[in-house]
Amino acid sequence: MSDSTVQVAEAPPGVEGAGFFATSLDSLVGLARANSLWPLPFATSCCGIEFMSTMASHYDIGRFGAERLSFSARQADVLMVMGTIAKKMAPVLRQVYEQMAEPRWVLSVGACASSGGIFDTYSVLQGIDHIIPVDVYVPGCPPRPEQIIDGVLNIQKLVGEESLRRRNSPEYKQLLASYGIE
Amino acid sequence: MEKPTLENVLAELQQHFGSNILAVEQDYDFHTVHISKQHIVTMLRYLYDHDTFRFQYLTTACGLHYPDAERPFGMMYQVHSLTTNLRLRFKAFTTASDLEFDTLTTVFPAANWMEREAFDFFGFHFKGHPNLKRILNVEDMDYHPLRKEYPIEDATRYDKDDTLFGRRPAGYDRKRLQP
Numbered sequence: 001m002s003d004s005t006v007q008v009a010e011a012p013p014g015v016e017g018a019g020f021f022a023t024s025l026d027s028l029v030g031l032a033r034a035n036s037l038w039p040l041p042f043a044t045s046c047c048g049i050e051f052m053s054t055m056a057s058h059y060d061i062g063r064f065g066a067e068r069l070s071f072s073a074r075q076a077d078v079l080m081v082m083g084t085i086a087k088k089m090a091p092v093l094r095q096v097y098e099q100m101a102e103p104r105w106v107l108s109v110g111a112c113a114s115s116g117g118i119f120d121t122y123s124v125l126q127g128i129d130h131i132i133p134v135d136v137y138v139p140g141c142p143p144r145p146e147q148i149i150d151g152v153l154n155i156q157k158l159v160g161e162e163s164l165r166r167r168n169s170p171e172y173k174q175l176l177a178s179y180g181i182e
Numbered sequence: 183m184e185k186p187t188l189e190n191v192l193a194e195l196q197q198h199f200g201s202n203i204l205a206v207e208q209d210y211d212f213h214t215v216h217i218s219k220q221h222i223v224t225m226l227r228y229l230y231d232h233d234t235f236r237f238q239y240l241t242t243a244c245g246l247h248y249p250d251a252e253r254p255f256g257m258m259y260q261v262h263s264l265t266t267n268l269r270l271r272f273k274a275f276t277t278a279s280d281l282e283f284d285t286l287t288t289v290f291p292a293a294n295w296m297e298r299e300a301f302d303f304f305g306f307h308f309k310g311h312p313n314l315k316r317i318l319n320v321e322d323m324d325y326h327p328l329r330k331e332y333p334i335e336d337a338t339r340y341d342k343d344d345t346l347f348g349r350r351p352a353g354y355d356r357k358r359l360q361p
Contacts, residue, residue: 087319087320088318088319088320116336116339120335120336120339121334121335121336122319122327122332122333122334122335122336122337123319124336126336126338126339
């Protein structure tokens with residue numbers, strides 16, 4: 001298997017010796033989490049079609065350890081919101097977010113999810129960050145699969161570098177409280 | 183019997199309802215009959231029960247709002263006869279002070295959701311409707327968005343300056359743009 005092109009994730013900084021490797025728990029857990037994200041696709045329109053192709057063999061999101069889609073919010077790590085969110089859909093999206101266990105991340109894919117897009121109208125939510133906190137925004141209408149993968153990679157970067165205590169920090173609690181989420 | 187034509191239908195309506203028909207319009211091959219709103223149900227019931235015409239399919243119905251007209255609000259109904267393949271459109275207009283129509287659900291059960299839609303978007307009331315509540319918009323919406331006095335744009339946006347888009351709407355308030 002000398003011609004294998006499989007790359008393994010880089011080891012975090014640490015102390016290495018004969019038969020042992022020492023590093024911080026933060027970076028070890030971050031490494032594991034970042035490379036085995038379980039996304040929950042919340043696809044409501046054309047961005048969802050782009051996601052299907054992102055997931056399929058040609059672009060293959062599985063190369064980044066995220067091929068296991070979780071259609072149960074309770075087991076998902078990343079909420080991928082792809083498409084126009086009508087105001088009537090907003091409580092549903094919010095409930096899905098509330099059902100996810102910590103730690104959880106949100107990827108807002110496309111112009112509609114990020115800002116309402118072209119639908120500047122009475123019935124459409126003007127960006128999902130009105131109801132839930134968003135970690136990474138992917139621009140585009142719709143974005144190409146490469147852009148969605150770039151968004152996933154940016155999420156991975158956040159996940160890998162996140163401190164284990166972040167979710168207990170007062171800043172984080174304040175953020176959730178500003179959205180009225182317990 | 184020879185296949186009935188739209189002219190036959192219109193002649194028969196004219197004969198039966200004569201003075202209740204306010205006008206008949208034609209756009210291409212589609213005829214619109216203008217009536218006053220209290221005759222909607224009787225006229226459509228007559229066409230439904232008619233032996234040869236049998237207009238028994240309600241294609242669509244919706245609310246109308248022409249803010250500059252003398253009678254600005256109205257309902258539009260489109261019916262189809264599946265046996266003769268004839269189609270006809272009815273329009274009934276009213277003033278802002280009298281937005282109550284008789285429900286058409288007694289003739290067409292399909293009118294149920296269409297009338298709920300007209301209630302949702304225009305605030306019309308339908309006397310006798312079994313379940314008149316919002317159908318498409320969020321339940322807690324406090325206005326009827328397709329009425330022309332309301333802006334079509336979302337009111338929660340503060341990042342858009344209309345003057346940059348070459349327009350300055352009525353009731354324009356610069357302060358609203360500040361976050």
